[in-house]
Amino acid sequence: MLIVGLVLLLLGIFLSIPVLYTIGAILLVVGAVFWILGSVGRPIGGRKYWY
Numbered sequence: 001m002l003i004v005g006l007v008l009l010l011l012g013i014f015l016s017i018p019v020l021y022t023i024g025a026i027l028l029v030v031g032a033v034f035w036i037l038g039s040v041g042r043p044i045g046g047r048k049y050w051y
Contacts (some may be wrong), residue, residue: 001031 005027012021016023 001027001034005029005031 005024006026009018009024009028012018012024034044
C-alpha cells in the first residue's frame, strides 16, 4: 500500500492530476499507519499479519 500510494502521489505531481495526488497521499498515510501498527504487534482488522 505504501508503494502504490507513493507511485500515485508522484504521478499526480508530475502529470498535474489532483485526483491521483489526493488518492496517493491518502494511501500513503493509511499504509504508514498499517505498517506502524503491524510493527508493534497490534492486529489490524482481526489479522496479525498482512501479506
